[in-house]
Structure formats: C-alpha cells, structure tokens
Amino acid sequence: MDRKEFIKTCGCACLGVSSMAILLQGCVTTKSITAPIVRDHLVIQRTDFMKGEKAVEYLIVDNGQLQFPIYIFRFSETEYTALYLRCTHQGNELNAYGDKLVCSAHGSEFDNKGNVIQGPAKEALRSFPVQITDQNILISLKKA
DSSP: OOHHHHHHHHHHHHHHHHHHHHHHHHHSOOEEEEOOEETTEEEEEGGGGEETTEEOSEEEEEOTTOSSOEEEEEEETTEEEEEEOBOTTTOOBEEEETTEEEETTTOOEEETTSOEEESSOOSOOOEEOEEEOSSEEEEEOOOO
C-alpha cells in the first residue's frame, strides 16, 4: 500500500467512525418537558417519566423563568435527584448523556448526583431538594 492509498483509507475510516458516533448519539432518547412553577416549586407529574409502559431514566425540565434547565434523574420510584444544568467551571449549559452530564465547552463531566468526574470543573453541581407526592415530583427552587 502506498502513502496516498494509506491516507485515503485512514480518512475513510475516520469519516466512518465519526458518522457512526453521530448516528449512535441519535439513538439516545432524551425526554424534555416544560413544567410550571407553583409556589417556589417546579412541579413535574410522575407520569412524565413514563414513555409508553416503560419509565425513562431522566428528564430535562425547563421553565421560562429558569436560566438553565434542570436534570432530574430517577434512581427508583422513591428516589430522584435534581441538578441545575450549569457547569460550575465557567457557567455553560451541560448536555445529558444518560447518567452523565457533559460540558461541551471544556469537557467537564459530572455524574447523576452532580459530583465532578472530570475537570476542569472542581465544584459539584447545584442540586435541589426533591419531594415526592402521589402524583407529582416537587423540586424546591428556594435559595438556601
């Protein structure tokens, strides 16, 4: 194999891998909803976690009054965590990939409890108290 053929083969392989990564990323379903704020609480219906007969792992919840969305991860029917999707490094919005949150600006990564997995961020994400009722999940937006 000569140099030109080698470069062409490597270029095609890289293009194929890049295309596959984009296609696979499209297979990850992210469920986003808009939820109302009632008396300092973001109100999410428990049924919002259902997709058909199956529960989704997490929701991205937005409201026009919030600067950034909130990521709500479901560990079980009775355990949820709510995290502000704002990177603690430089304040960019985070992207959710299953149980991992990633900052596209500088590569910081956080787990589904808001802990730093990879820097440059050093501080955990802002979390919100979660209260569960029969029908709703209430996220307290009160400042601590």
